Amino acid sequence: MKELIDNIQAIQVESPVDKIIRQLKQLIVSGQLKPGDRLPAERALSEKFGVGRSYVREAILKLEFYGLLKTNPQSGTYVSGLGIKVIDSLITDIIKFNKDDFSAMVEARYYLELDSVRLAAERKSSEDIEAIEQAMNDYEAKVNNGESAVEEDMLFHVMIARATKNSVIESMILNLIPDLIKHITENKICGDNRGKAAIEEHRAIFEALKAGDIDAAENAMAGHLDEILQISRADFAAKLLINNS
Amino acid sequence: MKELIDNIQAIQVESPVDKIIRQLKQLIVSGQLKPGDRLPAERALSEKFGVGRSYVREAILKLEFYGLLKTNPQSGTYVSGLGIKVIDSLITDIIKFNKDDFSAMVEARYYLELDSVRLAAERKSSEDIEAIEQAMNDYEAKVNNGESAVEEDMLFHVMIARATKNSVIESMILNLIPDLIKHITENKICGDNRGKAAIEEHRAIFEALKAGDIDAAENAMAGHLDEILQISRADFAAKLLINNS
DNA sequence: TCTCCATATTTGGTAAACCAATTATTTGGT
DNA sequence: ACCAAATAATTGGTTTACCAAATATGGAGA
16 A cells, blocks of 8 residues: 555656756767757757756756756856766766665765764864864753753764864765754654763763874764664665565 | 955855845844744745845755755745754855865765775675776776876776765765866876876775775775875865965 | 635746847948 | 958846645635
8 A cells, every 4th residue: 555655656756857857868878969068058958848948947057066067157058078977977866866765874974974073083173172062061951951952963963073174074964964853853763861872972972082082083973873873774674675575 | 466356256256046045044043034934935035135036946945955944835935943053054054165175075085985985895786896897997998098087087986886875975976076077187186107006006996895805995995095185185285375375 | 603615815836038148140341 | 352340149147927736714604
């Protein structure tokens, strides 16, 4: 029953934008559009694809965000100079990118946070330490008050990421956070005792960071994130079983 | 002199979209718009901000991508349930995110690739090995032919990322690639002998991957990426000097 | 007074129209 | 035949108008 409903919904979800991106990809891999070429005008594309120009613009915007197109005002939109294979790979990935793969997100977060905490231990300033400590205290206050503190937890990690002085790593972690919070809250992944245990783990991370002990910080972070990683991987395995049944 | 020119240009480049995002942020942090609330209608916002609805939609789209807003068709757009602090952090980061910080990109890539190759060594299938080997051969052929092969190099790394079976990590690496290619090509970061040396390094990575030797794969990858990381960090230091002079 | 259905309004989704800047073309002069 | 200036056509940027679905409203019936 459940699968049937899921399938019905799943079929219709291909948005006009994805459809356009798929067609553009086809134009490129079939050689009708070579790297460096100028795209047909937006009007021409919208007519050819049978959709409004808004969608064409949206699709171009998305591909531009990923560095595959470059549009010059009053001139035209150009395909990047990348090779066809790279473009093919990238577009395929953009289309199939799915934020619902939580186990992949949790796992990616796990490794990112280990990298993050190592860099932070190396580069933190005294202001960073203050900000991290503040976030840690906010978390503890809420937990000791019996409240849920998922967001305060995340903020603690964001402050660590900020201390890396690497805006790209910080952005990557930040991008994962809203979905992680949603997933953790909805699935009640953390038991009641988790919050209390996390307090000690946070302190261990903080102390190692403050002392600049890179390996200790990584170990503390790994211990802190290990449980949720294991749960997530178990969830993933369970999901596989259901889908394959 | 230089700074003055930079400032003049910097003032006018704030796109309408960023302006809107900034205002939305202000609405939220000032408490006029609380987490969970519904945004004013797009028309109302466009009128209030004195700009076309397209821009409002574009801004909403961007914030939705980052998980801060959720728009339900024919109903409205809602602020995520995250706390004000988290939302504030995220929006600040979205606005200031700058793809021009190449040293941060190279560094992020360095750590991502180490994680990637470890997972790949653990999880690779025989098809993955084939794809990686194919990419490696393509690269070698071009280099031996005296041609530039930056893209083939990247493709080799993409195939490794794909073997991790983690779509999030794969996406993160893919997102970095277009800008990395651009930067490497423009600045001619790789000397002529680099291409030849990379062939051996690729082979070392490949053999370790094929054998499933996780640590060897990581070491080989670290050696492969170390040079470009060092160059990038030197560039970064030099830039700092110039800007501070 | 409460419930329920018809209707009016508001929503985001979509398409079309308008604009200024750029580029291509023509045309007039040399 | 060639060059230069005027003009026509095309570009992406921006705004506006229209649509179907969802929601709020309000009045009729119980």
